[in-house]
Amino acid sequence: MERLEVLKTYKIYIGGAFPRTESGRTYPLKDSKGTLLANMCLSSRKDVRNSVVAARKAFGGWSSKTAFNRGQILYRLAEMMEGRKVQLVDELIQMGKTKPNAEQEVLLSIDRCIYYAGWCDKYQAIVSSVNPVSSNHFNFTVAEPTGVVGLIADEKSGLIGLISMLLPIIAGGNTCIVLASETKAMSSITLAELINSSDVPGGVVNILTGNLDELAQTFSTHMDINSLALSRESKLMKAMAENCVSNVKRFSIYSENWTKIESQGLDFIARFQEYKTTWHPIEKIGGASGGY
Numbered sequence: 001m002e003r004l005e006v007l008k009t010y011k012i013y014i015g016g017a018f019p020r021t022e023s024g025r026t027y028p029l030k031d032s033k034g035t036l037l038a039n040m041c042l043s044s045r046k047d048v049r050n051s052v053v054a055a056r057k058a059f060g061g062w063s064s065k066t067a068f069n070r071g072q073i074l075y076r077l078a079e080m081m082e083g084r085k086v087q088l089v090d091e092l093i094q095m096g097k098t099k100p101n102a103e104q105e106v107l108l109s110i111d112r113c114i115y116y117a118g119w120c121d122k123y124q125a126i127v128s129s130v131n132p133v134s135s136n137h138f139n140f141t142v143a144e145p146t147g148v149v150g151l152i153a154d155e156k157s158g159l160i161g162l163i164s165m166l167l168p169i170i171a172g173g174n175t176c177i178v179l180a181s182e183t184k185a186m187s188s189i190t191l192a193e194l195i196n197s198s199d200v201p202g203g204v205v206n207i208l209t210g211n212l213d214e215l216a217q218t219f220s221t222h223m224d225i226n227s228l229a230l231s232r233e234s235k236l237m238k239a240m241a242e243n244c245v246s247n248v249k250r251f252s253i254y255s256e257n258w259t260k261i262e263s264q265g266l267d268f269i270a271r272f273q274e275y276k277t278t279w280h281p282i283e284k285i286g287g288a289s290g291g292y
Contacts, residue, residue, distance in 0.1 A: 043210035080198045088187055112163050144274050147174060
């Protein structure tokens, strides 16, 4: 008797755990030839809401960590990816990549982790400033994380697109809810397993799999998602942008070739920062003209 292969059902990642979707639904993940690779959870709107709760709960602790510590954690993630790069390459090959391209994508993803780990304790020195004023005050402008960011990952890229969008968001102290590529979701959940086994606190990154058409409205209208980043063509893009405008949510559209050096940099961190200006009075001592 021929044995039937037991295919893995990949769960979603919310709040540092791997629950099944609230809807109980799955969809088949197939390669370009129609071969069944695995079963993926078909996330529901309730899963998005659960992810937002987890991300908001984790935001205070993650944003208050020292920038140096966040850099250490992202470097640890790169170490974990290095240890499982054979698995990541194999999954990309199953999803249609050639072996050389899959190896290049995995190595570039690891290097990008290290790149943003290095930026964690440096970007503040560039984007913040001490401002000249004509009064007895110090005037500072400092960058603070936006909050909870929704991320619609690149549909055509299984790993490097997700990594390139996710890392600058969390490097800047934000927490994130990801909707992974629907057709190349396998490596996204493997990344969730690596995040879970590294030092990233639960809730900082939440990864869902499913259909954008079903979840677009929830992502763009949820009042506790502070910003939304999108990197795929969709007939719903205009409606999502209008929803974001109506509830004062920052809406960023990416059209990057994620393998290029230009698809990394300070700008990807800065677009998910808010800028706060503080006035601090300078006290005079004993009528002296100088201050301190």
